Amino acid sequence: MAWLIELALVLLLVGGGWTLFTRGKRTDERESLTLRRVDAYIETIRRERSNRALVSMSDSELRDLLHMGARNLRIAGERKAWTLLGVAGVGTFAAIVAATQDGIRGFAIAAVVAAVVIYGLNEFLTRQMRAPLEKQGIDIERIKVE
Structure with missing residues (x-):
């Protein structure tokens, strides 16, 4: 049984190390794709008017605005994901506590409440x-990189 825990720890370490080593490459690819999308959106803005x-903005002003908007959107998305993960963990813990007190009915009620809160x-x-970019009239889907 102890060897199973050791194996799981080794796999977690290897997976974490692999993630850290490949993170820079993915970040660079995402950054170059964001810049290409920003340039394409600038052309669309100039064409559609x-x-x-x-x-009325210059290309450099517009590029900075769109690039920082895309960056802020990505950071807010990551922050949102971590927040939702934390709330899901708290909801799961609350459902488990409710299950020990009230059984399956308490678990179901706590799980439904947690799901509604998360939604x-x-x-x-x-x-x-999305609000700051939409307020400036920026189409978010054109600069968003998944």
Whole structure:
């Protein structure tokens, strides 16, 4: 039984190390894709001329605005994911505690409440991270990199 725990720890260490070594390459690829999407969106803004505030900016101002918007959107998305993961962990713990007190009915009620809270928090955080860019008239889907 102890060898199984040791094997799991070794696999976690190897997986964590692999993730750390390949993170830089993925970040560079994501950054270059973001810059390409920003440049393409700048061309679209110049061609369509639908937003006066964006059209009146120089290319460097617009590039900085769009690039920082995409970066802030990515950071807010990561922050949202960690927040939702934490809330899911708390909800799971609360459901387990409810199950020890009230059985399966308590577990089900706590799990449903946690799911509703997670859904509501996800919607709120998604709207909050999109609001600054939408207020400036930026199409978020054009600069977002998955």
